[in-house]
Amino acid sequence: MTETTTTQSRAHGVGLTDAAAEKVKTLLAQEGRDDLRLRIAVQPGGCSGLIYQLYFDERSLEGDAVVDFGGVEVAVDKMSVPYLDGATIDFEDTIQKQGFTIDNPNAEGSCACGDSFH
Template sequence: MKNQHKKYIKFTKNAEKKINDLIKIKKNNNLKLRIYITGGGCSGFQYQFVFDEHINQDDIIIAQKNTSLIIDPISFQYLYGSKIDYLENLEGSKFIVSNPNAKNTCGCGLSFSI
């Protein structure tokens, strides 16, 4: 499912730049950032990020300019309406998900509950 859901999950220019920078470092232009949800974390569900070049038949691809995200259909339902950002500060650097579906989030921002 390519770009059909583009407007429902967005990522910032900071996230786009970091994704592209990391792909250049890995020297593999076939890589895309996969975002998925797992059980666990302090609040119930946890965001996971991994670079992947394999796209499953039912994966959803969100593309902006020259950058693509891969999301499986189960995770997509939890990420619907979210914005992905990349933050660097004194606490470190990480991808951040602003998720309107999350009722509660933990202090680190990596886990949430519905």
């Protein structure tokens, strides 16, 4: 089941579903902080060459592309933008799986464990 994204502006090309935005808001409320943004980055690593990094960050890096999704800021560093253009971050909460997922049309393939891509 695919959710719709909550933004009109996609400066960095990454979308955030409503379910993911609500989960991020819940996690930020639990942290008791309002100075954090969700950062997604691509780093070298894993058995297929590249891995995703998804974490809360208080920093603003030079060249960051930041989009506000109804109160949830998503930041992407300038080196990761080309790898993530068109990607969507979702949150699944089913009996089989709970967690954030990234649907990235730029990933040509991934490893068997699903933790890295190329």
